[in-house]
Amino acid sequence: MSLLEVRDLSVSLGGRPVIRHADLAIGAGEVVGLIGPNGAGKTTLMRAALGLIPASGESTLAAMDETARARAVAWMPQDRHIAWPVAVEALVALGRLPHRPWRASLTTEDHRIVADALRQVGLAGFEARAATELSAGERTRALIARALAQQTPLVMADEPIAGLDPAHQMSTMQTFCDLTAQGRSVFLSIHDLGLAARYCTRLVLVGEQGIAADGPPGQVLTPEHLARIFGIEAHLSNGKEGPVFQPLRVLGP
């Protein structure tokens, strides 16, 4: 079953082509990492696939109406700004909006889902704290919990682990991996190629105005791709500790 299918997607921003003729499919039970240099079009690709910006080509999510899409995919944008000092619990409960009828208050089931989401990101006990008073990392985790509470088959997140401490980076990636057991999938952009290699079941490399590579981490993080798209040289081994990736040096122009 495909949770997202993108065919021949092209996006231009301000008259400049950013993504050309991209094809991508995400099935059930995957953690797909979207990697690529700054400005390669990771965010643009994700927003176009969601139908948040105009694009040519097809995307199954963009074709849905708003209500159906809100139940099919949860989206965590890169913008971490929370406008009002709402309680963390109320913030996470916003993820239940697409499942709640107009004006209905939260059910016990909603409360359970919110509590679970908070536990998954390690924010249990923070329920009553004002979201605006959290640290940047805590705020990021609260927003991840918000996306999880939406309980959609697919979770899309723009650099969800940027700015988190190592423990929470790994536990967040593990949370995403755990979702696959229920057949849910995660599509996230990520700059930490080491964590991407270890936790993602698949990597999609964006560069040269399109998808440059798509496959298991070992097939995407090749010396040739790293040199051509990122301009770096790196070490990748697969020993008893699992895949270990370490960037070594920047390649000259």
Place this chain on the structure above:
Amino acid sequence: MKRLLFVLGLLSLGLLTVSLLIGPAAIGPIESLEAMVAPADTPLALVMQEIRLPRAILAFMVGASLGLAGAAMQGYLRNPLAEPGLLGISGSAALGAVLAIQSGLAAAFPLGLPLAALSGALMGVLLITLLAGRQGGTLSLILAGIAISALASAMVSLVLNLSPNPFATSEIVFWMMGSLADRSMEHVVLALPFIVIGAVMLLGLGRPLDAMTLGEDAAEALGMRVASVRRRLIVGAALVVGASTAVAGTIGFVGLVVPHLLRPFVGAMPGPLLPASALGGAIMVLLADILVRVIVPEADLKLGVLTALIGAPLFLHLIYQTRRTLA
């Protein structure tokens, strides 16, 4: 939440009653209330039904409009400094009123002024919808509103500048200070439909505005159509603010201060803040309109002057309290 609305509703009804009992004619409270339902053939019944009742109802309507529009604007723009005047609607309504006073339309028939002010407000709405209604983010809406406000106030200045009639000039200046004195039931009937329709549109924005706490992108992905929210906000706010300005002049600070005061009581959620702010605005304007009649009954203190006098220090106090979290 329900308790808060109950308390605010009770307070506003209480003040509405007090507002009915206050006036230059010294009448006992029981007597006044009896005259309210009596046939309108005694002077007392006339005073109550033709002078005090419309004044109290208008205070409620105008206050609720400003409080509600302020809360909706702040929720949509995600900014506690937003206020109803930001869209330039009250400015363009004022321009319409000023032209009516200057041209003699206001003196020609009783509803000339409010009707001209409403037309001005509609022109303002048209302009802002053309400039920022279809697309563009919150910033383009703010900038369009500032441009329209500036244009309207420049035109008002031009009218004042070229006015050959000093009486018209002073009338314009006093009108712009905002007042509810000497209004009739006709004013209520004129403003009511616009305010009711606008209020219904704004109160329906609770859910999308809650989602907007996370930003436009996240709200859109939560199933809210942000572009349609913006259109409803502009039209709804324009209707309530335009109609309020048309009958009461410009009354500042209500839409800015009231949402700010009530935000802590609704857990800072923009949706529940909407009805609370509407009632809060009604309370503030009713209170201010009672005060202008009590403090200096002989001097015709203007309502807008008093709301600004109460509102500005209150706002300063709030900023002082919350400056750490605002940074």
